[in-house]
Amino acid sequence: xGKLLVRPYVxxxxxxxxxxxxxxxxxIEAQLVNGxxxxxxxxxxxxxxxxxxxxxxQQNSANAPGLLRIFFHDCIVNGCDASVLIDxxxxxxxxxxxxxHGFAVIDTAKAQVExxxxxxxxxxxxxxxxxxxxxxxxSGGRVSWEVPTGRRDGLVSSAAAALAxxxxxxxxxxxxxxxxxxxxLSVEQMVALSGAHTIGLAHCSAFSNRLSPTLDSTxxxxxxxxxxxxxxxxxxxxxxxxxxxxxxxxxxxxxxLQVGLGLLxxxxxxxxxxxxxxxxxxxxxxxxxxxxxxxxxxxxxNVEVLTGTAGQIRANxxxxxx
Numbered sequence: 162x163g164k165l166l167v168r169p170y171v172x173x174x175x176x177x178x179x180x181x182x183x184x185x186x187x188x189i190e191a192q193l194v195n196g197x198x199x200x201x202x203x204x205x206x207x208x209x210x211x212x213x214x215x216x217x218x219q220q221n222s223a224n225a226p227g228l229l230r231i232f233f234h235d236c237i238v239n240g241c242d243a244s245v246l247i248d249x250x251x252x253x254x255x256x257x258x259x260x261x262h263g264f265a266v267i268d269t270a271k272a273q274v275e276x277x278x279x280x281x282x283x284x285x286x287x288x289x290x291x292x293x294x295x296x297x298x299x300s301g302g303r304v305s306w307e308v309p310t311g312r313r314d315g316l317v318s319s320a321a322a323a324l325a326x327x328x329x330x331x332x333x334x335x336x337x338x339x340x341x342x343x344x345x346l347s348v349e350q351m352v353a354l355s356g357a358h359t360i361g362l363a364h365c366s367a368f369s370n371r372l373s374p375t376l377d378s379t380x381x382x383x384x385x386x387x388x389x390x391x392x393x394x395x396x397x398x399x400x401x402x403x404x405x406x407x408x409x410x411x412x413x414x415x416x417x418l419q420v421g422l423g424l425l426x427x428x429x430x431x432x433x434x435x436x437x438x439x440x441x442x443x444x445x446x447x448x449x450x451x452x453x454x455x456x457x458x459x460x461x462x463n464v465e466v467l468t469g470t471a472g473q474i475r476a477n478x479x480x481x482x483x
Contacts, residue, residue, distance in 0.1 A: 193309035193466060197286075203278035207310075210287055213270035214294040217263075222408060225295040226361030227263030232292035233357065233461070234258055235285070237344060238326045240465025242315030243284035245323070246478045255323035260364065264479075267291060271478050284478035285312035289462050296458075299360050300410035303447075306455045309462065313472035316481060330367040330425040334434040337427060344464045346457070352431055352440035353453035354461065358424075359414040360407065362399040365392035368425050379429055381421035400424070412447040419445070 198206035217224045235245040238252060245252045246267060252258055267287055274282045289308050297305040326344075328337045341351040369392060371377035376385055384404060391398050401407035403414050404422050414428075418441050423429040431437045444450040473482050 192468065193311045193463060195307045195309055197310035198278075198282060201281065201311075203274065203281045205277055206274050206282045206286075207290060207308075209274045209277060210270045210282075210290045211294045213273055214266060214291045215298065217266040217269065218295065218298050223362075224263050224266050225299045226357075227261065228266060228288075228291040228295045229357055230361065231261055231263055231267070232288050233354070234261060234323070234327055235288055236461050236464050237328070237340065238319075238323050239315055239317060240344070240467070241285050241289060241312055241462055242465070242467055242472060243288055243312075243475070243478060244315045244318040246284055246288070247318035247481065248479045250320065251318035252320055252323040253318075254320035255327065257327040257329065258320075258323055263291075267478055275476075280474055280476065283312050283314050283472075283474050285314050285466070286310045287478070293458070296410055296454075299408065300451075304410055304451045304454060306459065309459065311466075311468050313467040313469075314475045314478075315467060315472050328427060330363070330427050331370050332427050334427075334430045334437055338436070344461070346460060346464070348436060349440050349453070350457040350460055352437050353444060353450065353457040355428065355431060356412070356414050356444060356450055356454055358402040358428060359410055359412070361402050363402050363424055364397045364399050366397050368392075371426060371429075377426075377429075379421055379433065384422055384424075402428075412445055412450040415441050415444040415450065 196207075198204060214224075214228065231245060232241075234252075234257065235241055235243060238244060245258060245261070246264065247253065253261070267284065270287050270291065271282075271284060274287070289310070289312065293306060293308045326340060328340050332340075338348050338351060341347070346354075368388070371380060372385070372389055372392060373394070376389075380388070388400070391400055402424050403417060404424070405417055406413040417423055418428060418432040421429075423432065431441050444453060475482055
C-alpha cells in the first residue's frame with residue numbers, strides 16, 4: 162500500500178479548525194489596540210475627545226474626578242460598554258450612580274467627533290479616553306498612558322446590576338475584593354484603583370456611619386471633629402476625599418490612610434486589613450503608585466469589552482440605537 166500523503170494546506174485547515182473548536186469564543190474576538198481609530202476611519206478622534214475634555218476641566222475642575230468616576234462605574238458593572246450613560250430606566254437609577262456628574266462632557270466630545278466622522282467612535286471609548294485625560298491633567302502630566310481603543314457600546318443597562326456590582330463606601334475589604342474579582346481584577350489592582358480617591362468629593366451620607374451613633378476611633382481626631390461640624394444630623398454636605406492635596410492626582414491618599422485620614426470606611430479598611438495594608442504602603446511611593454495605577458486602569462478598561470461586530474456604535478450616548 163502506498164504512503165498516505167497529507168498536503169500542507171490540509172494540515173493548516175485541520176489546525177485552524179481545532180483552534181476554533183478548542184478556543185473559547187472570547188479569545189478569538191478582536192481585541193483593543195492602541196490608536197484603533199487611526200486605521201478605522203477617524204484618525205483625529207482621540208485629539209478631538211481630549212481637547213473637549215481639557216476644555217471642560219479648565220472650565221470646571223470638578224469634571225476631572227467626575228469623568229474618572231464614570232469610567233469606574235461603567236466598567237465594574239457589565240464591563241466598559243458605556244451602559245452607565247443610558248438614561249432612565251437604567252444604571253443611572255442605582256443609588257451609587259445618582260451623584261455621578263460629567264455626562265455633559267461626554268456628550269460634547271461625542272457631538273464634536275460625530276461632526277468629523279459620524280457613526281465610528283463609540284461612547285465607551287470616549288469614556289475611557291476622558292478618564293485618562295482627567296488623570297493626566299490633575300497629575301500635571303505625570304500619570305498618562307495610551308488608551309487601547311476599539312470598544313463598542315452595550316445593549317443593556319440595569320439599575321439592579323449596578324447596585325449589586327458597584328462597591329459601596331461602607332463595604333469591607335473582603336466585599337470590595339469580591340466585586341473586583343468578579344471582573345477579573347486582583348487585590349493589588351483594587352488597591353491601586355482606590356487611589357483615584359486622591360481627587361474628588363464625598364457626601365456626608367457616604368461616611369456618616371463613621372460619625373454616629375459611635376465615632377470611629379480610627380479617624381484622626383482633627384479630621385473627626387471637622388467632619389462632625391460639617392455633617393450635623395440630616396446634612397449631606399460634601400468634603401474632599403483626600404484631605405491634604407485634594408486637587409492633585411498624587412500618592413497622598415495612601416499616606417493619609419496610614420495616619421487615620423482616610424475618609425470612607427472602604428478607604429480606612431485598606432490600611433487596617435492585612436490583605437491590603439502592604440499594597441497601601443507600596444503605593445505611598447508616587448512612582449510605584451503611578452505604575453500600578455496605569456496598569457490597573459488598562460486592565461479595567463479591558464473588562465468584558467465588546468469589539469468587532471458585538472454591541473453597537475450609539476448615535477446618542479444616552480440611548481440605544483433604534
